[in-house]
Amino acid sequence: MSDDHERDLLLSRLRGQRSHILAQLDGLPDAQLRSAVLPSGWSPLGLVRHLTLSDERYWFEVVMAGGPLDFWPEGHNGDWTVGDHEPSEHVIEAYRTAAATSDALIEATALDTPPASPEPWWQKxxxxxxxxxxxxxxxxxxxxTHAGHLDAARELIDGTQYLVLD
Incomplete structure (x- = not known):
């Protein structure tokens, strides 16, 4: 498999999962975006914040590109926290922006490129x-994995099912 073919395959699957995430948020009012329905306590909007910071930005901007981790929020589970003052649309748009930035890096970087900022804890x-x-x-x-979590949360919130079994 050529690098271009492999890159296209990986990107198409990643984009598909991101679209799945966004589709599960579509149509939810602000109160439901911010409500936790599972015992673990995360909200759909918090999950999107986590994907933005811990997955897209951390892995591509920091680990692969060597950028600073200056966007990380303080506090326990800060990457899952969305303040009441933060508009939902901004949190969702930040995810889209981070994904577009990640895509640009993936498209411009050879797949065998090592991380610019590997973490010492990985080996441990x-x-x-x-x-x-x-x-x-x-x-x-x-x-x-988080798309599946969001599927369960969305079904509990309003009955919307991503996967329907007849």
């Missing part, structure tokens, strides 16, 4: 992210 945790390819796969899996 038994994790390996030797190149952009493994980082994209990691973010794809994270996004798909």
């Amino acid at each position: 945790a038994g994790l390996a992210f030797p190149d952009l390819r493994t980082v994209v796969v990691h973010v794809l899996v994270e996004t798909a």
Whole structure:
């Protein structure tokens, strides 16, 4: 498989999962975007904040591009927190912007490029992210996993089902 073909495949699958996330938010009023329905306490908007900061921005802007982690919020689980004063549309648009930035990096970088800022804790945790390819796969899996979480939350919120079994 050529790098271009592999990159296109990975990007199309990642974009598909991002679209899934956004589709599950579509039509929810602000109160429901901010409400936790599962015992773990996260809200759909908080999940999008997490995907924006912990997945898109951290893995591509920091790990792969070597940028600063100056966007990280303070506090326990700050990457899942959305303030009451923050408009939902801004949180969702930040996700779209981060995804577009990630896509540009993925499109412009060879898949075998090593991270610019590898983390020392990866080895201690038994994790390996030797190149952009493994980082994209990691973010794809994270996004798909959270899309499933959001499916369950959306069904509990208003009955909307992503997967319907007859």
